[in-house]
Amino acid sequence: MDLKKFKAKASRKKEALSAFLLKLDDIVPHDMPELVARVDAKVWQDTDCTACANCCKTMTPTYIPSDINRIAKHLGMRPAEFKAKWLKKEEESGDWVNTTQPCQFLENDKCSIYTVRPVDCAEFPHHNKKPFDAYNETFTNNLIHCPATLTLVDRLKKAVEKDYEW
Numbered sequence: 001m002d003l004k005k006f007k008a009k010a011s012r013k014k015e016a017l018s019a020f021l022l023k024l025d026d027i028v029p030h031d032m033p034e035l036v037a038r039v040d041a042k043v044w045q046d047t048d049c050t051a052c053a054n055c056c057k058t059m060t061p062t063y064i065p066s067d068i069n070r071i072a073k074h075l076g077m078r079p080a081e082f083k084a085k086w087l088k089k090e091e092e093s094g095d096w097v098n099t100t101q102p103c104q105f106l107e108n109d110k111c112s113i114y115t116v117r118p119v120d121c122a123e124f125p126h127h128n129k130k131p132f133d134a135y136n137e138t139f140t141n142n143l144i145h146c147p148a149t150l151t152l153v154d155r156l157k158k159a160v161e162k163d164y165e166w
């Protein structure tokens with residue numbers, strides 16, 4: 001994955017794709033779930049996360065209490081110790097997040113705690129959330145972080161604009 005090329009492409013396309021997602025807030029094609037599933041399946045045939053890891057390099061997951069307990073246990077630490085060492089509580093949301101970027105658990109572009117990673121990481125980039133359009137804001141934010149999301153939204157935009165009066 002050439003992340004420099006991705007960054008350039010994302011900054012070129014971000015405005016138009018954000019506008020598309022914003023419009024999806026008001027107009028949802030009737031076959032959106034099938035369209036998303038079809039296009040997303042193809043996106044993952046063309047995307048290799050193990051050659052990317054840009055989410056782990058440029059974002060932080062949100063750790064829910066069960067994540068903290070599970071990961072701390074895996075590392076042989078107490079949850080309070082784990083939080084003190086690696087996490088901070090965000091003022092506005094109250095969410096527990098990483099203090100550093102890239103993520104402290106990223107080693108040689110691989111997750112060193114993969115089997116016990118936060119649920120947020122396991123579900124990222126959330127393409128299978130339903131309904132898809134309820135997560136437009138998340139996808140808008142992730143356009144510049146995740147090549148898979150950029151490709152998905154780009155292909156959805158093309159498909160919708162081809163088949164609908166948009």
Ligand code: SF4
Nearest residue numbers: 056103105106111121
């Ligand atoms: S916990 Fe693992 S998957 Fe999650 S951000 Fe860190 S390195 Fe990436």
Ligand code: SF4
Nearest residue numbers: 049052053055146148
């Ligand atoms: S989920 Fe997105 S940002 Fe993360 S590794 Fe896969 S393609 Fe890259």
